[in-house]
Amino acid sequence: MHDGSASGSTVGGAAARAAGQPTPALRTPAQPLTRLVRFGDALWRPALLLGIVFAGWWALSETGAVPHYLVxxxxxxxxxxxxxxxxxxxxxxxxxxxxxxxxxxxxxxxxxxxxxxxxxxxxxxxxxxxxxxxxxxxxxxxxxxxxxxxxxxxxxxxxxxxxxxxxxxxxxxxxxxxxxxxxxxxxxxxxxxxxxxxxxxxxxxxxxxxxxxxxxxxxxxxxxxxxxxxxxxxxxxxxxxxxxxxxxxxxxxxxxxxxxxxxxxxxxxxxxxxxxxxxxxxxxxxxxxxxxxxx
Amino acid sequence: MTVSSTAAPAVDLTGLTVRFQSKRTQTVAVDDVTMRVAPGEFVTIVGPSGCGKSTLLKIVAGLVAPTSGTVSLMGRPVTGAQKEIGYVFQRAALLDWRGVRKNILLQAEIRGMDRRQAARRADELIGLTGLTGFEDALPHELSGGMQQRVALCRALLHQPSVLLMDEPFGALDALTREQLNAELNRIWRETGTTILLVTHSIAEAVFLGTRVEVMSPRPGRIVRTIDVDLPAERDYAKVMSDQRFDRFATEIRGLLGAGANH
CATH class of the missing domain: 1.10.3720.10 (MetI-like)
Incomplete structure (x- = not known):
């Protein structure tokens, strides 16, 4: 499930940059609150994707659509x-x-x-x-x-x-x-x-x-x-x-x-x-x- | 210095020729250049791009060996990289990971200068160049003009006998350039350092130099030496409106043809 580990951070980083670019307010350094916001901003996309994958897995295995010895x-x-x-x-x-x-x-x-x-x-x-x-x-x-x-x-x-x-x-x-x-x-x-x-x-x-x-x-x-x-x-x-x-x-x-x-x-x-x-x-x-x- | 100041010129180039050999072709970069710079003089070399003027500075610094001719610095022949010079390049070439003061002190660290003395000297130079308040700023936090001021401080820290400047303000906008020209004139007067500056700006060459050496396109030759009989203290507005400035500039422009700007 974590196969994307090598590229995971670059994806997160790109998300942060993409989000940070158009809003100059996010680019000013140091404020702990802004930093927290930026961190959350970088995190929610991969977290959402991971959630979807997890939900799919759960649905697939729990409903018995795929036998347990496979998934x-x-x-x-x-x-x-x-x-x-x-x-x-x-x-x-x-x-x-x-x-x-x-x-x-x-x-x-x-x-x-x-x-x-x-x-x-x-x-x-x-x-x-x-x-x-x-x-x-x-x-x-x-x-x-x-x-x-x-x-x-x-x-x-x-x-x-x-x-x-x-x-x-x-x-x-x-x-x-x-x-x-x-x-x-x-x-x-x-x-x-x-x-x-x-x-x-x-x-x-x-x-x-x-x-x-x-x-x-x-x-x-x-x-x-x-x-x-x-x-x-x-x-x-x-x-x-x-x-x-x-x-x-x-x-x-x-x-x-x-x-x-x-x-x-x-x-x-x-x-x-x-x-x-x-x-x-x-x-x-x-x-x-x-x-x-x-x- | 060991040699009495009246005797030896700060820089002495005689019959200097540089040829670069590539696979098939041979390029003559500098052709039979003879030039003397007295201690305390501010000599500017003006010429079109690619006329070998940067090579000339590298030869004085001992970074490039001439094909023929002799070079001496403060009366001693130049054989390898020279330590008693300061060097400023077109790009500031600062260490990105060091703040302003620590960038200046690189000079002291490598030379093994006395720490406390070097730190005091660095603070003096920071004051002299108007960098006060930016001592700990990193290069990327500074404008191009400020970065070049840091490079100048670094080049002056060890009180070099000769300061070599290779188009130091070439990458700056016109206004910053004028401002730094005026500052350099003041710093030269206050420190008494011998300066050899290369530029392709006619205005800069005349404004800064006590003497202008005009170089031809490749192969680089000195086509004329102009003594700039303006007062040592130069005010930008005054110099620009001075008739003598116009005369010098026109003369140089005539020599360079269309090959130079300003």
Whole structure:
């Protein structure tokens, strides 16, 4: 039901922008009340859509139009979640753990690769083909190999999460680092800046808005990577539970499991969004308000 | 400075030629330019777009190496990026995530200047350029004119021997431009900084310069040097109605043909 998690916030953001544009009053910053209004304004559309989908599901399953082993009722799903909360929590925790470790490693590794590519032509020529190869190879196809190599434990899942989340970080990082104003680079040279100073004070902060876009994509992909790893060989995690539920035709458990997977993605995405707002409040995509002066 | 002020010119260009080599063609950007700027002088270079005047400033700053000819700054030959200059570009090139004061202080941070002294100097410059009250404003909250004032403060923070300005007001509207021209004249008089300014506006070149170097279209050559014998303190209305201004402007326009505006 939360399949739209990756695009969810952009939809909400677009709604806020679309609503904010024609009424300048909403664009003035700071007032808590206006902020609340804007938040509500951004929320009601997706909430309404979600409500309609939920109502459709409820009507379809509750009336018996579709058998319960295909589509369970919302009440059944809820009951399963309550009854099996310890089991579900344990497996959610495993998947969450794999996702977060994989995501963090992907960001670190992606950032280092992006810096190497952006700073050195030689490195670019050497690394780009490998990065691209790692991206285009179907992850599901190498998952069995990783299981053979690294066993049934967490390692293959984390590696898959890294492999799948790494690419957008590299691409956005390189784009960000390359977008530095050449005049700023000239300026830093006349200040006698060291390459590290130029990176830390100019190029890296300048790259952050680009980079965060890639990081947001990466966090949603990391969940996919972890679950794919669990599909191929695991005895715990939400991917494993999904196979289990499918084998038993336990559609209520299956739905509960899907819901938890989506929840992981949404919560992690929200955390990245908040981090972005803290890191780059100055960026055009995040600010509202008008210039202080006109002259 | 180590060299006595009477001896060495602030900027000394001799027989400067710059050729850019692309795959098949060779472009001569600057052709045999010789120019001297004495300390405290305000020299403006006026010429049509693409005559290599920006390249000239980059050479003085040591950001571009000339194909032939010699460059020296304060009596020392220019071999790499020069630290004793201040640079202002057409675009303010500010750091979007820093407020006005912190943008100015970037200069101090990278140079490792004394913090307290730099902060005091920044406040002085903020006062001098009329930015008081906007110390913490972010660049996107400022108008183009205000942003350019911040860039000017940043370029002056370390009290450079020479201030290089590359069409600094080219992106501003006419009124803001006039206002900033008058302010720059005042700042030049108050700080005594040597300034080398590039522009394609004839009015700006004459209004600001104690001397105007007129450049031809590519390949860029200096076709005439005009000493502007107007008083150092320049009032916009007075200068514009001065007959000498008209004479200079007409002369330059004749040299540039239809290639320049104003």
């Amino acid at each position: 369970p009722t919302p009440a059944q799903v809820w009951q399963t979640m309550v009854d099996k909360r310890a089991f579900l929590w344990l497996n959610t925790y495993v998947t969450l753990y794999e996702t977060v470790i994989g995501f963090v490693l992907a960001v670190l590794l992606g950032l280092v690769t992006a810096v190497l590519i952006a700073y050195s032509r030689t490195m670019e020529r050497a690394l780009y083909p490998i990065v691209l190869f790692a991206q285009v190879i179907p992850k599901i196809a190498i998952a069995p190999l990783l299981i053979v190599w690294f066993g049934f434990g967490l390692a293959p899942k984390i590696i898959l999460a890294v492999l799948i989340a790494f690419f957008p970080v590299v691409i956005s990082g390189v784009a960000g680092l390359r977008s530095t104003d050449p005049e700023l680079v000239d300026l830093s040279r006349t200040m006698g800046a060291s390459p590290w100073q130029t990176f830390r004070k100019i190029r890296f902060p300048n790259a952050l808005p680009h980079l965060m876009a890639g990081v947001k994509v990466a966090v949603t992909l990391a969940v996919v990577g972890a679950v794919v790893g669990e599909f191929v060989g695991a005895n715990e995690g939400l991917g494993y539970v999904l196979l289990l539920a499918n084998g038993n035709l336990d559609s209520a458990l299956l739905f509960a499991d899907l819901f938890l997977m989506s929840l992981i993605g949404i919560v992690l995405f929200a955390i990245v969004e908040v981090t972005e707002a803290v890191l780059i409040p100055w960026h055009a995509s995040r600010r509202s308000g008008t210039p202080l002066t006109t002259s």
